[in-house]
Amino acid sequence: MSTVSRVLSGRGDSSIRPETKQRIFESAERLHYRPHALARGLRLSTTGALGWLVPSLRNPNNSPIIRGAFDRAWELGYVLVIAEDSAERATAEEAYARLVDEGRIDGLAIQSAREGNALLDTFVSGPVPCVFVDRCHPGSGCNVAMRDGDAGRLAAEHLIDLRHASLGHLAGPLEFDTTRRRHDGFIAAANAGGATVVVETAELSEQAGYDAMRRLLDRRADVPTAIFIANVNQTIGALAALRSLGVRVPDDLSIVCHDDDVVLEYVDPRVTAIRMPLLRLGAAAIDALVARIDGGAGQDVVVDEAPTLVDRASTARLR
Amino acid sequence: MSTVSRVLSGRGDSSIRPETKQRIFESAERLHYRPHALARGLRLSTTGALGWLVPSLRNPNNSPIIRGAFDRAWELGYVLVIAEDSAERATAEEAYARLVDEGRIDGLAIQSAREGNALLDTFVSGPVPCVFVDRCHPGSGCNVAMRDGDAGRLAAEHLIDLRHASLGHLAGPLEFDTTRRRHDGFIAAANAGGATVVVETAELSEQAGYDAMRRLLDRRADVPTAIFIANVNQTIGALAALRSLGVRVPDDLSIVCHDDDVVLEYVDPRVTAIRMPLLRLGAAAIDALVARIDGGAGQDVVVDEAPTLVDRASTARLR
DNA sequence: CTGAAAGCGCTTACAG
DNA sequence: CTGAAAGCGCTTACAG
Numbered sequence A, B: 001m002s003t004v005s006r007v008l009s010g011r012g013d014s015s016i017r018p019e020t021k022q023r024i025f026e027s028a029e030r031l032h033y034r035p036h037a038l039a040r041g042l043r044l045s046t047t048g049a050l051g052w053l054v055p056s057l058r059n060p061n062n063s064p065i066i067r068g069a070f071d072r073a074w075e076l077g078y079v080l081v082i083a084e085d086s087a088e089r090a091t092a093e094e095a096y097a098r099l100v101d102e103g104r105i106d107g108l109a110i111q112s113a114r115e116g117n118a119l120l121d122t123f124v125s126g127p128v129p130c131v132f133v134d135r136c137h138p139g140s141g142c143n144v145a146m147r148d149g150d151a152g153r154l155a156a157e158h159l160i161d162l163r164h165a166s167l168g169h170l171a172g173p174l175e176f177d178t179t180r181r182r183h184d185g186f187i188a189a190a191n192a193g194g195a196t197v198v199v200e201t202a203e204l205s206e207q208a209g210y211d212a213m214r215r216l217l218d219r220r221a222d223v224p225t226a227i228f229i230a231n232v233n234q235t236i237g238a239l240a241a242l243r244s245l246g247v248r249v250p251d252d253l254s255i256v257c258h259d260d261d262v263v264l265e266y267v268d269p270r271v272t273a274i275r276m277p278l279l280r281l282g283a284a285a286i287d288a289l290v291a292r293i294d295g296g297a298g299q300d301v302v303v304d305e306a307p308t309l310v311d312r313a314s315t316a317r318l319r
Numbered sequence C, D: 001c002t003g004a005a006a007g008c009g010c011t012t013a014c015a016g
Helices: A002-009 A018-031 A037-044 A060-075 A092-101 A119-124 A148-161 A177-192 A206-217 A232-245 A278-293 B002-009 B018-031 B037-044 B060-075 B092-101 B119-124 B148-161 B177-192 B206-217 B232-245 B278-293
Strands: A049-054 A079-084 A107-110 A130-133 A143-145 A166-171 A196-201 A226-229 A254-258 A272-275 A308-310 B049-054 B079-084 B107-110 B130-133 B143-145 B166-171 B196-201 B226-229 B254-258 B272-275 B308-310
Touching: A002 A018, A037 B037, A049 A060, A049 A092, A049 A278, A060 A079, A060 A278, A060 B079, A079 A092, A079 B060, A092 A107, A092 A119, A107 A119, A107 A278, A119 A130, A130 A278, A143 A278, A148 A177, A148 A226, A148 A254, A148 A272, A148 A308, A166 A177, A166 A206, A177 A196, A196 A206, A206 A226, A206 A232, A226 A232, A232 A254, B002 B018, B049 B060, B049 B092, B049 B278, B060 B079, B060 B278, B079 B092, B092 B107, B092 B119, B107 B119, B107 B278, B119 B130, B130 B278, B143 B278, B148 B177, B148 B226, B148 B254, B148 B272, B148 B308, B166 B177, B166 B206, B177 B196, B196 B206, B206 B226, B206 B232, B226 B232, B232 B254
Parallel strands: A049 A079, A049 A107, A107 A130, A130 A143, A166 A196, A166 A226, A226 A254, A254 A272, B049 B079, B049 B107, B107 B130, B130 B143, B166 B196, B166 B226, B226 B254, B254 B272
Antiparallel strands: A079 B079, A272 A308, B272 B308
C-alpha cells in the first residue's frame, strides 16, 4: 500500500524496482484507481481546491475573468469552488466560514472587495492565502489588478486626438478603486491634453447608464462632445438615452466604452472600446494565489499586458 | 470529544445534560469552532459539495440558471464546484475523474449534455447521482427541464393573434433536445393556427444570428412576416442584419426572442420576449439532485412555472 | 449520561 | 527495496 502511494505520487520513485512500478501502474490503470481527495487532503492538510468569491452571480460581466481563472486553476490541478458575496443572501462572512473555517480550500480569491470592509483584513490574516482580484484592498500586498489608469489615459488620448476638448466621464461607483484608477487616468490625460472633464458616477447597470447619460447632457455649460463610459451595461443604457434624446453618435457625440464585448460589434453604431486583458487577469490571480500557497513571498501584481483601443464607429473627429 | 460531536450535530441530543450542552455551545462559539469538512466527509462518505458542469464558461447566458442553483445549494448547506465541459481544454471526462472518481462531490449536475454522447450513460450509472439540466438525456430519468414546447407555442400564438400567417423560426442547433422541443411547439401551434413556417438553424451567437436572419429573408417565396428567434445573442445579431437590410421592426417584420434579458429593454425597438423560469430551473435541478442523494426515487422533472410573454415593441399586427 | 476505541483512505517517516 | 505503524479530524456504535 505504501509502495503504491509512493509510485503513484512519483515520490520515492528512484528506489523502487521497475518491475514493481510497472505492476502498480498497470493495476491502477485497470482498476481506474484515483486517490480519494478527502483522505489525501486530511493527511496532507491540502485540499486541491480554490475558492472564488464573486460579487454577485446576477451580473456576470466578469465571466471572462472567471474563465481565465478556471482554466489556469484546472491546468494547475486545482478545482474551483464558487461562492457569491451578495450582501443579501449569501454573505462573505458565511462564505468564509464554510470555505475556509471548514477547511475546504487552500486559497481564496476575492473579486468583491469594497473599500473599508473590515472583513478584508480578516481574510488577509486568515489561515489560507488570499488575493483580491481587480478590486483591490490597498496595503494588503495581495492585489492582482490591471493597468486601469492606462485604460483611462488611452480613452482620453484617443478623444483628444480627435480634437475633442470638452470631455465627459460616465464613471462607476467611486468606492471601487478600479473605477477610481480609471477615472484618475482619464482626467490626468485629459488635463495634460488641455481638455476639460465633467463626471457623473452611476451603478454599473443599463438603467443607471441611461439616467446618467441624460444628466451628463442636461447641463447648462460644459456639455461634453465626447464621453468615456465605465462598462458595457451602462453603454447599452446610454445608447438608448441618446436615441431618445435624438443625439447622433458619433456626429453629435463620440463615445468610448470601457471593456470590450461582442455586443458592441452589433449595436448601432458599433462602439469603440477599450479592451482589457480579462482572461489574463483571471489567470494571474490564480498564479498569485498558488504562489502564496506554495510558500512564495507575495506582493501586489499588475497584469503587464496593456489595454488596447478597439476603434469602431462611435468616435469621430470634432467638427 | 464524542459528546461535543453529538451536541454540535444535534444527534444524541436528548440524552445529554443541559449544562454540558451549554458548556459545549459556549466553547464552540468562543473558539470559533467548525468541524473540518474533509475529516467529516471521510468518516461519513459525504462531501457537502455538488458538481456543476457548464458547457462553456465562454457563453454565460445561463448565468441565471447557475445563480438559481447556487442559491438553492447554498441554502441546503452545499457548496458548488464548477467545471467546464468544453471539448477543447477541460473535457467532461477529466472533470468526471477529478470530481467523482476522486470523491470530491456528492452529486453532479450536467448542463452540457449533447445527444448521443456515450459518456452520459457512464454518468447515470456512476457512483454519485446526477441530473441533466435543460439539455436532457432522454430515457435517463434524470432530466430537469422547462416547458420548452409551451415557449414555442406561446410565441406562435402571439404572432398568429397578430394575423401573421407566414412565420419563420431562427432555431438553435437541433442536436439540443431543448431547441427541438421549442421548435416542435412553435411549428405545431403555427400549423394549428393555419400558418406556415420556414426554419433556419444556427449556432447561438450574434454572428450566426446575423447570417441566419439574412438567409431567412433572402428567399424567393414564403418570406416570413414574423420570426421567432432562439436566443438573445442571435437576436442582437439579427437586429443588426435587419438594420443593414433596411428592414423595419416591427413595421416590416415582427420578432420574438426566446429568453428575456435586460438588454432587450434597451435595444431599438425594445424586443418582445418569452421569459423562462431560469432561476427556478437551477433551483429545481439542485432539489432533484439532493433528493437523489438523500435516497429518493428520482424521475424526470419539468419546472411547472409556465413561460410568459413579455410584450414589447418588436411585434405588430400584420398590415 | 459520557468517555474510549475503531476506522474512513490516504502518506510518510521508520524498520527491516 | 518494501511492509507495518502512526495519524490527519472527525463520528458512531459500544462500554461503563
